[in-house]
Amino acid sequence: MNIENHPVVSREEWLAARKQHLAREKAFTKERDKLSAERRALPWVKIDKDYHFQGANGELKLADLFGGRSQLIIYHFMFAEGWDEGCPGCSYLSDHIDGANQHLAHHDVAVVAVSHAPLA
Template identity: 90%
Template sequence: MNIQNHPVVSREEWLAARKQHLAHEKAFTKERDRLSAERRALPWVKIDKDYHFQGPDGELKLADLFGGRSQLVIYHFMFADGWDEGCPGCSFLSDHIDGANQHLAHHDVSVVAVSHAPFAQFQAFKRRMGWKFDWVSSEGCDFNYDFGVTARPEDVAAGRATYNYEKTYGSEEELPGLSVFYRNDTGEIFHTYSTYARGLDLLVGTYNYLDLTPKGRNEDEIMDWVRHHDRYEDKAPTSCCHGG
């Protein structure tokens, strides 16, 4: 719709249109609740592999990432070995984590970012961004490969790489995602959910604001306007690293 030629009506006509749209919003809310319940009812997979991570105090196991809670959300942050800074799209999403964590940490949920690069490589970038959330490295284990966010170069070259549960023909070896785990009272860990690409939109509060505005997201390609939050005064936009 051309925003410059948008229809302008009386308050009474606007109210009638708004009430009609409200009915659609309520239907969407009910469908979202149904979908969320279906997600929670998905079967689980028990984690038997001995994954290990590197944090500020040395090696960690997957169980350590729970921080004493029973639920763990891992954001698969795109940061590969040799990179100087993180993916702009992952950074955009990660700007929303600390605010949510003020509440999630008190509701039996831990949120941890995991990247494939060595731990030391992303510390300067984390400080630059001012983030407080836990961020660890999965260097040296199969975690990123097993959860579908890092592709081996030979698989990319041979066209065997997959992303978001289907074959991908892109050349990226690092991509974003989110995985959820549950730890029971006996210490067993289960993988309950993973999502990728536009399934991550729900975590980006900025998009929820934009979706309420007349211009909406106002982008030609997903996140084509997004920059690291300290780079918005730059003349040239940074490139986005993933789409849907």
């Protein structure tokens, strides 16, 4: 939308438009919540593959990534072959995960990032 031609209306007109939009936002939120619940209800898949990861102190198996916690979040940090640096979105998240990681640890959740990037 061009800012020069953007409509300017009275507060009453804006409020009417905002209420109409809010109704659509609430309907969208309910649908998203329903879809999220359906995703959480999907069956789980047993991990039979013997995954190995290279960490700062050598090779790790999938079970090692839990670090003694009962739950694990694995974040795939995107770094494709030939790239000089990681995905901008992944880099941003990595710069800000420490605060959330502290709270997740209090809920018995370990967080690790995996990537095809060189360890260095």
